[in-house]
Amino acid sequence: MRIGELARKAGTTTRTLRYYEARGLLPARRGENGYRRYDEEDLRLLHQIRLLQDFGFELEETRPFVDCLRAGHPSGDSCPASLDVYRRKLDELDAVIERLRQVREQMGAQLARAELEASAQQPPAPRCELTQAPSGRREQERGPDDDAVE
Amino acid sequence: MRIGELARKAGTTTRTLRYYEARGLLPARRGENGYRRYDEEDLRLLHQIRLLQDFGFELEETRPFVDCLRAGHPSGDSCPASLDVYRRKLDELDAVIERLRQVREQMGAQLARAELEASAQQPPAPRCELTQAPSGRREQERGPDDDAVE
DNA sequence: GTAGACCTTGACCCCGACGTCAACGCCAGC
């Protein structure tokens, strides 16, 4: 199959596939006309990459898994190198989560303190003019925003 | 004081201070020679910025806090606009933490499964190597080299 | 034989928070 079809099947874009190829992660054979040609095996590799990306892996970190699959193993994590990456990522993940948890805690305390002080000042009349909304209005739809975990 | 001194006192760099000024976040007065001049108030503002940055705020998100301080309030979070940012960040934080927690869980399960499979295969002889599998090569032989990145 | 869907490479753009020159001005001490 050609690049467009593979992209559709994997739910990604042709630009992304060319990018992966440029990184040496998913090289393609070429037909006589110079078009890239892929097969089902490539689709599997690509699925592996996307899965790990969704987990927050950097592209380079998916390489051991892809190599493992390409070497003929049943799954990308059948090789020691992949397991090492898993373990490292788990450690990282634990560290990040813990840090965020602490930040969350401190911020929650700050907010509580600030709200308390505000309510001690504000009761009679609205004063602080650096705002527009008088109170809650917090739905703020969540757009295509997401990760950015450090 | 001049830029270098402020940077040292706040544990940051002159480049950073110029960047903040370019963003309009921490404008500086100028001496006759064109040098930036700062005072203790600026140091306070800067501390507020750095604190929030450490919390993972983007620069723009610190602006309400800085404005609040500059408006004469005792602390950066004495203003409703700042509290709104707190609340929004807390929500974001909760969402991110939860997502990471789930990823951590899935990955832990993957690792456990992979380790189990590995131990079921490995005992007799070491197998899992990153060598070519004897299985079918892909259609159309390639040039004088199978790519080996690294 | 031609439209239009697909492919090719190359090149520049984006975000955030700066780092890192380069080339020059200002000022203090010796």
Added chain:
DNA sequence: GCTGGCGTTGACGTCGGGGTCAAGGTCTAC
């Protein structure tokens, strides 16, 4: 007056994972 350490602006680089043209080649259907 010269060196060295400050300061100034401006411009480009970084990192990841692509997006978005632009200018052209190919293939397929009608």
